[in-house]
Ligand SMILES: Cc1cc2nc3c(=O)[nH]c(=O)nc-3n(C[C@H](O)[C@H](O)[C@H](O)COP(=O)(O)OP(=O)(O)OC[C@H]3O[C@@H](n4cnc5c(N)ncnc54)[C@H](O)[C@@H]3O)c2cc1C
């Protein structure tokens with residue numbers, strides 16, 4: 001088919017011929033309407049709005065996927081969803097991170113979904129409670145029996161242009177069997193902080209004591225009275241140290257890079273000096289009885305969190321006061337210990353360069369009698385302990401590596417589209433080029449939760465997850481109703497987004513000279529963070545910018561989805577006059593008052609033009 005402007009032959013009788021009286025019976029009865037035009041085009045015999053059935057596969061069953069499942073059930077039709085999760089249960093971050101003190105550092109009331117508000121035990125709740133919250137969502141909605149296949153790992157993914165599907169290879173971790181699956185859409189909910197890594201320290205695996213990573217921790221393992229070494233002073237390390245220092249016999253801790261230990265998120269609402277606290281029964285009852293006040297409480301805290309973007313901007317008043325405040329706090333809490341102040345308090349970057357690490361009790365733990373702090377790299381681990389920078393051997397019972405995650409953004413398996421593996425595309429000179437954090441240029445029908453260049457540097461992930469979800473659902477629904485085969489972020493648009501981001505980011509603390517996971521763990525790494533505030537992100541993600549996508553269709557004529565001239569609401573029970581407003585707020589065909597006609601029809605008016613009253 002091709003429409004080349006070479007004239008269109010009307011299938012209909014012209015007004016002229018009708019006037020001339022040659023309206024045939026067949027024409028009148030509609031029996032001579034052609035099925036095809038001269039180019040072989042035919043009408044899709046279905047109302048516009050009819051959804052094409054599609055399959056969606058999500059990788060991972062953490063918070064992102066659970067939110068997607070909930071919203072998909074509410075908003076999508078004719079979509080078959082499968083989730084592959086490598087772990088034996090749902091929960092992702094909150095299933096895996098069970099080290100002592102593991103908690104959210106965003107106030108709990110704002111680390112929850114807007115559609116599932118609960119009363120939390122603590123201001124910053126601990127990992128088991130957050131996991132339970134997610135598990136409740138799963139159980140209340142029966143997500144495992146409906147969608148989630150546990151102990152299944154995605155090992156390979158390649159886009160098939162001809163078939164318009166992703167070809168996935170999945171391993172059943174129980175049976176070891178590998179099988180294929182072919183969804184139209186493949187969503188990465190595999191987590192940005194899921195691929196935990198051991199430190200590169202000589203002899204680490206020769207250690208015969210207890211060796212654990214913070215994200216792969218033997219929950220409940222007793223450290224009482226033991227000699228413990230903790231490597232790493234990121235958010236995980238500081239929580240561990242603050243939590244275990246009072247219990248252990250001897251604590252050795254490495255802070256190899258300077259860190260800002262900042263005021264807690266939403267400090268004004270925290271306990272004394274930023275401390276965590278357990279809500280009293282009275283407080284919980286008050287929140288229970290006054291949902292509108294609970295809402296205001298959440299909004300006031302979020303209000304405070306949203307202000308924090310200002311202190312990320314280099315040279316801002318907020319940056320200066322955050323630095324001065326944190327400096328004073330750190331000095332005081334480090335008891336003005338000259339070595340620790342000199343080595344630990346950053347001089348060359350502002351708070352926010354690394355993800356802020358609010359850690360009630362951490363600085364106090366560093367100056368405790370049973371703590372030894374090392375500020376250089378660990379030299380060597382032995383079977384029974386480690387050798388410090390001065391060459392002295394220390395025996396320890398437990399070695400905890402709070403050494404973070406692989407945050408290079410490179411997938412752990414081949415992820416291929418148009419013959420190119422993302423691991424090559426995003427390596428070396430090219431680095432990571434994302435489309436607004438949610439897409440990958442040239443990779444069709446693929447979305448990512450918490451992807452690179454997302455607003456991961458400040459505030460709670462939960463509202464972001466809700467926004468990514470809505471965006472994905474909007475695109476999938478459009479593809480279904482407009483019979484779109486593929487949507488692919490354009491390379492040019494993605495490069496332009498990155499150009500803007502990379503220049504803007506120079507204004508922010510994220511590009512200062514600190515080593516941070518935002519920069520793949522390197523001081524000179526690429527800061528893959530969204531170039532703006534969370535509000536800025538919410539706004540740009542409100543509606544997909546389809547002009548940034550290459551779009552291909554299942555039909556050669558992209559308007560084929562217009563179908564048989566009707567719209568689905570004319571058949572599915574929805575209100576067919578909805579554009580006038582609704583009688584009862586619902587979008588269903590109303591049961592009309594049959595008596596109204598007796599009052600308002602013309603025939604009810606008598607000859608003197610008065611309305612007859614029945
Ligand atoms: C210790 C810690 C504390 C945090 N605290 C906060 C906080 O206070 N506030 C905040 O906003 N954010 C916090 N975060 C970030 C947190 O990761 C997010 O808030 C959120 O939980 C991410 O959810 P997710 O579903 O996107 O990913 P995850 O929870 O990471 O889940 C990803 C899932 O994908 C699965 N998976 C990965 N690869 C595969 C594969 N190939 N096949 C099958 N399954 C796979 C994993 O097993 C995992 O279950 C924290 C992160 C960590 C590590």
Ligand SMILES: NC(=O)c1ccc[n+]([C@@H]2O[C@H](COP(=O)([O-])OP(=O)(O)OC[C@H]3O[C@@H](n4cnc5c(N)ncnc54)[C@H](OP(=O)(O)O)[C@@H]3O)[C@@H](O)[C@H]2O)c1
Nearest residue numbers: 103104105199232233234235236237257355402403404517
């Ligand atoms: N809400 C919370 O309370 C919470 C808790 C935990 C994690 N998180 C999230 O998870 C992210 C990651 O946190 P994380 O603490 O797990 O990882 P991280 O921030 O990447 O910190 C890893 C730490 O390990 C150190 N390290 C790595 N290799 C080392 C080595 N060989 N010797 C000595 N030290 C070494 C790093 O030092 P260098 O900096 O010098 O590389 C760094 O201090 C956080 O930023 C946050 O987003 C949140």
